[in-house]
Amino acid sequence: MAWKRIGECNRCGHCCNMRLSTPKAWGEVKKIVKQSLGPKAVPDKWCPSFDVVGDGKLGCTRYHLRPQLCADFPRNPDDLKNLPLCSYSFVEVP
Numbered sequence: 001m002a003w004k005r006i007g008e009c010n011r012c013g014h015c016c017n018m019r020l021s022t023p024k025a026w027g028e029v030k031k032i033v034k035q036s037l038g039p040k041a042v043p044d045k046w047c048p049s050f051d052v053v054g055d056g057k058l059g060c061t062r063y064h065l066r067p068q069l070c071a072d073f074p075r076n077p078d079d080l081k082n083l084p085l086c087s088y089s090f091v092e093v094p
Helices: 023-037 068-072
Strands: 002-006 050-052 058-060 089-093
Touching: none
Parallel strands: none
Antiparallel strands: 002 089, 050 058
16 A cells, blocks of 8 residues: 655644654664764654744754654654644555
């Protein structure tokens, strides 16, 4: 089954405040955070790069350095199971 993501990010931040499911993904985020914010700024369950950005709205303060995992999120409907405020949705494609 294939899925197509539809919608726009509403900057709710719920995806930035969830624990990443795979060790590889979490390791990628830790590496980016260490490079950007220093070795003591390693997140536990949240991403410290999610904060108020230049336009006064919430967003990723390290958007240009974000891991591919973050750029691709959500990848399928399962990624949205615990994110009721996320504005993305999916349609099944043949």
